[in-house]
Amino acid sequence: MDKWRFYDIIHQKHVCYNPMLPANLDRLLSMVELKPGSSVVDIACGNAELLIRLAEAYEVKGMGVDVSPYFVAKARSAIEARCPSADLQIVEQEGKAFTAELAGRFDLVSCIGASWIFGGHSNTLKALTKLVEPGGLIIVGEPFWIKEPADDYLEASGIKRNDFSTHYDNATAGKAFGLTLVYTFVSTPNDWDMYEGLQWFAADAFAVANPDDPDVPKLLERVAKEKEVYLKWGRDTLNWAIYLFRAP
Ligand SMILES: C[S@@+](CC[C@H](N)C(=O)[O-])C[C@H]1O[C@@H](n2cnc3c(N)ncnc32)[C@H](O)[C@@H]1O
Numbered sequence: 572m573d574k575w576r577f578y579d580i581i582h583q584k585h586v587c588y589n590p591m592l593p594a595n596l597d598r599l600l601s602m603v604e605l606k607p608g609s610s611v612v613d614i615a616c617g618n619a620e621l622l623i624r625l626a627e628a629y630e631v632k633g634m635g636v637d638v639s640p641y642f643v644a645k646a647r648s649a650i651e652a653r654c655p656s657a658d659l660q661i662v663e664q665e666g667k668a669f670t671a672e673l674a675g676r677f678d679l680v681s682c683i684g685a686s687w688i689f690g691g692h693s694n695t696l697k698a699l700t701k702l703v704e705p706g707g708l709i710i711v712g713e714p715f716w717i718k719e720p721a722d723d724y725l726e727a728s729g730i731k732r733n734d735f736s737t738h739y740d741n742a743t744a745g746k747a748f749g750l751t752l753v754y755t756f757v758s759t760p761n762d763w764d765m766y767e768g769l770q771w772f773a774a775d776a777f778a779v780a781n782p783d784d785p786d787v788p789k790l791l792e793r794v795a796k797e798k799e800v801y802l803k804w805g806r807d808t809l810n811w812a813i814y815l816f817r818a819p
Pocket residue numbers: 587588589614615616617618620636637638639642664665666667682683684685688
């Protein structure tokens with residue numbers, strides 16, 4: 572099954588495509604206190620929820636990039652429906668290539684839940700630091716190990732031990748680039764359950780509504796496997812946080 576279609580279907584019930592509760596997204600956005608006209612770029616913007624809320628709260632000028640044609644279409648139609656006069660632009664492109672071509676510096680730069688684009692958390696902070704104005708803000712979202720992952724878990728999930736680090740390491744990784752950590756939003760087990768559970772729920776709803784869709788057997792098989800891996804190991808091994816950094 573096409574991977575972007577898979578991700579689209581399993582995110583049909585989410586507001587944010589990461590384990591942050593929408594209420595925490597609002598809290599985070601209330602903290603950034605941008606001036607009207609501030610410039611924002613969101614790498615791997617998903618459905619553009621972050622950009623839309625920033626435009627609604629602060630009238631920012633924003634740009635988002637995402638590689639999924641489904642999410643790009645969703646982002647554009649959400650902007651059209653919710654804030655058609657906002658200065659928001661969505662680009663369908665691979666994030667690293669897009670970032671390499673990006674001209675200018677931004678007041679806020681983010682990449683939430685997609686650090687593989689730059690080869691991990693530290694490299695993401697390094698890449699985003701090059702894009703942010705002096706004194707500007709960087710928001711990243713990244714999983715972290717709560718405890719050493721079991722070999723069975725790594726094998727079943729396909730995650731590598733070095734894909735992620737500890738919360739301490741994530742939180743302090745910005746020092747290498749002169750960034751100051753100014754806040755963290757650490758998910759609770761309920762937040763993770765919501766993020767994972769909404770995927771099971773969306774897949775089930777899709778299968779019920781589209782029983783003849785040829786992708787349904789693969790969809791349900793993959794979601795069942797990921798559910799088992801999450802319940803057996805992931806829930807107690809991996810957590811998630813949003814990190815807010817201030818550039819020097
Ligand atoms: C976990 S979701 C996070 C989306 C959004 N940042 C949010 O928090 O709601 C990961 C996003 O990364 C996008 N993505 C994956 N690989 C990418 C790439 N190489 N370049 C740009 N976007 C990518 C996916 O399409 C998806 O929207």
